Amino acid sequence: MDESFFARDAVAVAVDLLGARLLVDGVGGRIVETEAYRPDDAASHSFRGETAANAAMFGAPGTVYVYRSYGLHWCLNFVCAPGSAVLLRALEPTQGLETMMERRGVTVVRKLCAGPGNLCKALAVTGGMNGALLSRAPFSLEPPPEAPVAVSGVRIGISKAVDHPWRFAVKGSSFLSKPI
Numbered sequence: 206m207d208e209s210f211f212a213r214d215a216v217a218v219a220v221d222l223l224g225a226r227l228l229v230d231g232v233g234g235r236i237v238e239t240e241a242y243r244p245d246d247a248a249s250h251s252f253r254g255e256t257a258a259n260a261a262m263f264g265a266p267g268t269v270y271v272y273r274s275y276g277l278h279w280c281l282n283f284v285c286a287p288g289s290a291v292l293l294r295a296l297e298p299t300q301g302l303e304t305m306m307e308r309r310g311v312t313v314v315r316k317l318c319a320g321p322g323n324l325c326k327a328l329a330v331t332g333g334m335n336g337a338l339l340s341r342a343p344f345s346l347e348p349p350p351e352a353p354v355a356v357s358g359v360r361i362g363i364s365k366a367v368d369h370p371w372r373f374a375v376k377g378s379s380f381l382s383k384p385i
Contacts, residue, residue, distance in 0.1 A: 206265075206339070206346045206347070206348055209266075210266075210348075211284065212286060214243070214286060215241040215286065215290060215371075216241040218291050219371065219373050220242035220357075220373050221352070222236050222239050223349070223375050224348075224349025224352060224353040224375060226299070227293070227328075227345070228346075229345075230329070231345075232300060232304050232345040233328055234296040234297045234299035235296060236295075236296055236375060237375040237381060238295035238375070239294060240291065240361075240371055240372045241289070241291055241358045241369075242291070243288070244364030249262075249288070249289070249290075249366075251361070252336050255306065255323060258272070259272075262284055262288055262289070263287055265284070265338070266284055268336060269282070269313070269335065269336065269339060269344070274322060278322025278323075278325065279321075279325035279326075280292060280321040281321065281325050281328075281334075292321060293321060294345045294372070294374075295374075295378075295381050296318035296324055297375075298314055298317045305327040305328070308326055321382070323382075326347075349363045353375040354375070355373050357370045357372060357374075357385065359371075371381070
């Protein structure tokens with residue numbers, strides 16, 4: 206999954222990331238939930254243009270954009286076409302389960318990476334990774350062996366552009382942050 210995979214519309218990338226395997230320093234799993242954000246989307250951090258805080262969103266496709274939500278939780282995004290990104294909302298944990306359980310203080314596997322903040326805590330993603338490239342360590346991203354059946358719905362936790370059905374999930378997954 207190279208730069209050309211990400212150099213597309215965020216909505217298409219968000220769907221195509223479902224089922225992909227993401228590891229950070231060997232810990233992670235299968236992507237089961239994403240949300241897309243475009244530069245013309247009022248809910249996007251890039252909507253008002255480039256700033257120091259969102260500069261990574263204007264980086265090369267395949268750049269990591271990490272930001273703090275409500276001053277509490279890190280959120281991991283993959284940059285697509287300029288000013289657009291895909292937020293990772295949930296993983297199905299498959300590798301490094303004990304490490305994730307220790308980091309999260311949770312023993313229920315289904316809850317380890319359900320929600321963007323939980324996902325980042327489980328994978329030890331921090332703001333220090335903002336601007337990094339997915340093609341380099343500590344990241345490893347592999348395409349899914351086959352495309353899973355996807356479902357879509359409205360995005361969660363936003364107050365603008367709430368009607369866009371740009372939240373995507375693997376149909377039937379029990380690892381989602383919230384059901385679609």
